[in-house]
Amino acid sequence: MDFINLLKLTFCEMIGNLIDDLTDFFDDSSGLLFPNVQPDYIKYMNLSIDKSVESILKEDLPQEFCDRACNEIDIFRRKTVNEKDEWIIYLDFKTGEVLDYIKGVGGEVIGEILESRYYGRKIVAIHNHPKGYLSPPSYDNFGILRFPFQDYEIICSEDEFWILEAKGVVNNRDFKVLKKNIKALYYHSFDFAEDDESLNLIYERNLLKYLNNKININLIKKEYK
Structure with a gap:
């Protein structure tokens, strides 16, 4: 030849x-095709794990979360604990697959997700609240009530994390009322706060008191100090 x-x-x-x-x-x-080619996926993979941060205990997370999902949540908290920007990942808590990685700017995350990829999944969204921002969930975090595929939202801050459980969806009218009331609690807390620490405590107390009457919402705080 x-x-x-x-x-x-x-x-x-x-x-x-x-x-x-x-x-x-x-x-x-596998469900990982799109995240693996996203720029934010690469940035997230390059974040270092802060080994000085105490790991989240599996027993502190919902029992229906698989081992792989619990591990991903723990890694997320220890990767983002020192970040100045907010991050969010969307995770199937039955399989542990991460479906989307989105990086925000400061305390805001603005990004689009392809909702159709989530149907038939059991989704938990995990995001961090950077230093200088309130630790408890904000009124925007209750968007979970608009998605039939999402049952949980986890909010991680420096020394604690929050588990917001809201199964099922609410109609548009009830959702607007809920968001409006939580937003009012948030801004009302500023009137009585002397510093960031007292603002956190006042907003946290008012939020938990308000949600006590909502049978389809459960909010739990876990401290790691």
């Missing part, structure tokens, strides 16, 4: 292998 024919054969082989690789890539049914 002469050199030219050998070169043609080698080139055809390379093209064939490339087509096979691309086919396997787009055939991925």
Whole structure:
């Protein structure tokens, strides 16, 4: 076989292998295809784990969370505890697969998710509240009540984390009332706070008192100091 024919054969082989690789890539049914090509996925993977931060105990998380999901939540808290920006990941708590990674700016996360990929899943969203921001969930975190596929929201701060459980959905009118009331509690707390610490405590107390009357919402605080 002469050199030219050998070169043609080698080139055809390379093209064939490339087509096979691309086919396997787009055939991925693991749920991890899209996150793995997102810029925020790469940034998240490059965050270092703060080993000085105490690990979240599995028994402090809902019993229906699988071991892999608990491990991902623990890693998230220890990766983002020192971050100045807010991060959020969407996780299937039955399988432990992370479906989306989104990085925010400061205390805001603005990003789009493809909701259709979440149907049939059991989703928990985990995000951090950076230093300088309130520790308890904000009124925006109660968007969980609009999604039938999401049962939990976990909010991590420096020394504690919050588990917000809200199974089922509420109608648009009730959701607007709930969000409006929580927003009022948030701003009302500023009137009585002397510093960030007292603001956290006042808002936390008022929020928990208000949610006590909501049978489909459960909010739990876990401290790690």
